[in-house]
Amino acid sequence: MPTPDALLAEIVAFRRHLHAHPEISDQEAATAHTVAEFLRGCGADEVVTGLGGHGVAAVFAGAGEGPTLLIRSELDALPILEIGEREHRSRRDGVGHLCGHDGHSAILALVARWLGVRRPARGRVVLLFQPAEETGEGAARILADPAFAALAPDYAFSLHNLPGLPLGEVALRTGPVNCASRGMRVSLRGRTAHASMPWDGVSPLSAVAEMLALLPSLGTGGELDEAFQLVTVTHARLGEPAFGISPGEAEVWATLRALRDERMDALCARAEAGARACAERHGLGVEIAYDDVFRHCENHPDAVAILRAAMDARSVVHRPGEPMYPSEDFGLFASHARSAMFFLGAGVDHPRLHNPDYDFPDALIPVGAGIFEQVIRDLLG
The missing domain is CATH 3.40.630.10 (Zn peptidases)
Structure with missing residues (x-):
């Protein structure tokens, strides 16, 4: 030794x-x-x-x-x-x-x-x-x-x-x-159109704008007590980087966080319901998936x-x-x-x-x- x-x-x-x-x-x-x-x-x-x-x-x-x-x-x-x-x-x-x-x-x-x-x-x-x-x-x-x-x-x-x-x-x-957390990916599907005639398509623009406000409102952080929950939007993408296309799809990513697993399950349910209702209001298809899932x-x-x-x-x-x-x-x-x-x-x-x-x-x-x-x-x- x-x-x-x-x-x-x-x-x-x-x-x-x-x-x-x-x-x-x-x-x-x-x-x-x-x-x-x-x-x-x-x-x-x-x-x-x-x-x-x-x-x-x-x-x-x-x-x-x-x-x-x-x-x-x-x-x-x-x-x-x-x-x-x-x-x-x-x-x-x-x-x-x-x-x-x-x-x-x-x-x-x-x-x-x-x-x-x-x-x-x-x-x-x-x-x-x-x-x-x-x-x-x-x-x-x-x-x-x-x-x-x-x-x-x-x-x-x-x-x-x-x-x-x-x-x-x-x-x-x-x-x-340590908090429970998970990454939520919301994929929105509409229909592309020519940028000169956006009314021929179904753009997810308004739904994305709504969700960028909705998701953070579900959990605003604060003290790390039993009621703690936080939603942080980490990424958003709308269509392709082109001037001639009215977008037909989009993604919004958010990290959901809560002190305990039970609180996280309830937060996910609220976030999913809000995303699906938003997509329905704007005539969009929606898929929800999770990554980076951590239990408390x-x-x-x-x-x-x-x-x-x-x-x-x-x-x-x-x-x-x-x-x-x-x-x-x-x-x-x-x-x-x-x-x-x-x-x-x-x-x-x-x-x-x-x-x-x-x-x-x-x-x-x-x-x-x-x-x-x-x-x-x-x-x-």
Whole structure:
């Protein structure tokens, strides 16, 4: 085992390699290969690849019977151009690790190094590197993969870095922590006509204008309480970019958001009814589809208590958190295990998530890994 400084230097280099070679959701093949090779070098008892696409899981088993503890990170980057002059800046134009998934994976890599030297006394630890978190599809695919049945956990934990919170401090709460959200695509069909005689066609122009006002009115945001709902129009397209055609089709995209799944279901029903009524008033056909579907993420009280005890043992400052407006697909693991996610401060003035100049703070790697190692020792010995 290298010295602590040498080990941390190795993990920082691993993180920066991932940062320099980002891959977006469903394209994480090279990232997954790099992670799998690293885990094999840690002496994992089993390395499972191809989970739910490009997912990778490393299993470290104890000598005695006991529960299975899963810790999850993410593999995917974002389709955003990174800016800045750092040496490990993205080598791929228009793609960047601007949410910190490279740092989350580095934290698990450090845990893997520790587990390679000292297995848990009992039970199993599964370190899961999940693909496609940014689209909301990765966790669902992992859980649906037949190979996951052999890894099914009793407890599941994860973290996300959080700019705006002091460096190394933690926000943690019981109950809902991330909103449910989904992308709604409304496609309108009319009939094209010559631009000089628009009355010969059926243009969706008036319906689009109406929907651009209607959809945001269904959810205006505000406090993140049980009544919270928000509808954000993210894209609209009307016909083709041509001067000689009165348009015959259009699309309106909106992101719907609510604190809990039940509230989201009601919001979707209202949005669909409004869109269909609008289309009918204007003599249009309509199709409605959804993408980027995230269920709400909720922390189990037992899992939260375990995390709090581990943070106290490691002298990590933690405070009650508040629900987060963004979504996170880790919540799906709650249907299989007592689960909880905590938020690790990236610094009060640190660039925000998804900003083009964001970079994960390497100083968080030993903090996050230390919390997870303490959880492992507390639960599995």
